[in-house]
Amino acid sequence: MGVRSVGDDGPRAFRLLWIGILFNRLGMPTPPFVVLYASATHLGDVGIVAVVAASGVGQTVASLAGGVLADRYGPRRTIGYSQAVGVVACAALPVVHGVVPVVALVLLSTACASAPRPAANALVPALMAPEARVTGYGRLYWSRNIGSSLSPLVAGPLVQFWPPGLFVLGALTSALFAVLAAVLPVAPDPAAPNGTGIIRGLRGPYAQPVVAWFLVATLILSCLYMQKQGALPLDMTARGLTPTELGLVLSLSGVLVVALQPVITPVVARMPFGAAAASSALLIGIGLGTTAFATNAGWYAITVATWTVGEIMQVPLAAHFMSARSPEGETGAYQGAYGFMWNLGLAAGAPAGQLIFVSAGPAVLWAGVAALGTAVALGHLLVFKR
Template sequence: MTQWWGQTAGGLPRTFWYLWTATLINRLGSFVAIYLGVYLVSVRDFSPAYAGVVIGLHGAGGAAGGVLGGMVADRWGRRPAMLVGNVAAAAAALSLGLSGHPAAVATLTLLLGVFLGLARPAFTATIIDVVGERDRLRAMTLNYWAVNIGFAIAATVAGLVVRADPLLLFVINAAVLLGTAALIGLKVPESRPAAITVGQLGRADSGGLGTVLRDRVFLTFTALTGLAWLCIQGSVMLPVALQADGLPASAYGPVIAVNGLMIVLGQLFVPRLVGRFDRSRTIAVAVVVVGVGFALTALADAVWFYALTVAVWTLGEMLMTPANSALTADLSPTAQRGRYQGIYSLGYAFASFAGPTLGGLVAAWSSTDALWLGLFGLALLVAAGNLLAARPRARRIEALRAGATPAAAREAALV
């Protein structure tokens, strides 16, 4: 066990562990994102329709903040983006807990999403900056593990906190965000690579999104990632399927708990399992596993069977997520990691919005069985897309490793 732990977590730089700790602390107190809908309806007595709009604003803010944060991280540095994002998010969270006017609640929720999104690209870019290429898959896996541990605990604790005093949700969340900022401010140095000359870039780097938006290989990867996450987001319709099979609403808790339990207990075994394989092919296999899990859901009619289907698609999620993160790092030019991370985050933002929306429409117009089979078909298409993109991605990565400019790397990928 000691040898396994050393191979899994050993040899990573101290700065990474400060970032890992910041992730864990941040997620342990992420109460607002978890209980916002319940708070708006049950505590503030807003309508479910209004609550849905506000939650959508939180997601839209996160997407916009991610793009903005990527530009800030590359132009002014990782630390400014992380510090400003966390401190401003703390202020927005606390203000949200004290506000009751519908317009103020909507505005503050949007701002909270923007500020949280502002910090995320810089955070991931810092991990890429300080961790060598050979160890990035391990680092991304460990960070994803921390996210899920923190979320699992927060989801449990938040339920107790909201019963004691709903305002505590926002006070504790704000305190955690300030604690995250303090840890980063004291322990995480600036890691933004030294400025690159115009000659090295091939053109002046204005700090904008032009290079990323011209990168067809990366944009295709981001789109495929968004569609893969769309499959997983379809799981929000599981309660509807359980109800249609005559199973109690309480069955959803233990069924979906399989997802978190598997990730917490098994995620650290993933790097040794997939580390030696091509990232694109790993993602393709993982997405097929996700699709199979949802195809089996169409056959499920008992709690144990539903739990089994969750276990199958969770295995695919566990394989896919760190491979996606590592491939994002491989495809990003050194001087533009923040912006690439910001654009990459749009894939997940799209899935977070479109998954529940489309899932609900398909279930209403047809049936949940049609939804599960549709997700299986989508997963196969996404897997095929990743296999077709494997060679262009490999050529682009090799060109970047050889020191090619972003423009030259784009051309190399399309040869």
């Protein structure tokens, strides 16, 4: 069976999915607060490193697994079951002790919280008309950022006054998302009774040359983008910015995403894909690259605004591209491949940038970032000129 038609329930179902994604991001245990929890529960230095690593591994693995499972068993089931397991994992964390069980449950809870992203993206073609899908992906991205922006406001006081509350929150939001997933009225069926094979699902996106190029470009852009958490704070500190100024400048990105996404995404949806993808890459590369010329908080804010606009353009474009290029029954795997490459860049980009910053200097780093972003933009124009 193929994907069911959108029907009259599509917009309502999309609103339920939007709310579920917001809950998902609100309650997802993020590395900074997992570190605070590990410190508060006296896991020691080794335990802290282990739980942070487990959180990253869980998120990266789930990017692939969530998409393949969505193709094989359906996005709605993947979301529902992952959230049900997430409830159990989060609820168990406050009552277990010792590094090994805590690390195992952090890995599981993070994976369960991350699996719905490719599955939710795989639902968009069933819930939105073709001309509205870029906007739909943009709205899901908007929802994730609203949830991520609210999460520290809730998680911070919980970790300070009641550390187990961090995972109690995760259990509650997972349960709410599971309930919403259960009542979604429209969902794509797997293309075959057994869905897409796991091995085929994992390697399929890389077999198309155009998709493979886009995934390589995604990895490069992710490495560049991650300088916001790697070399950028080092550069701002070296320029004499106070911690308060640093925090205000970096928080600007989240504010701009929430404020500008509803305005920018509809404009991007009307642009030719190659031009839009190239513009996004150029804004990310040049925005971060011009950090080399920033000398005060105001100039840093301008650079942050530039690469944030590139990010706002990138996310819905990428989700729509991977969906449009995926064969029937493999939409989830293609969404998962994109998420995997993006997360891989996040894991590698920050330490690589910091190493270049301290060994070769900021001028070399930011020039390299600008050059790579420009190269990706030119590559997009060449590959997608037709």
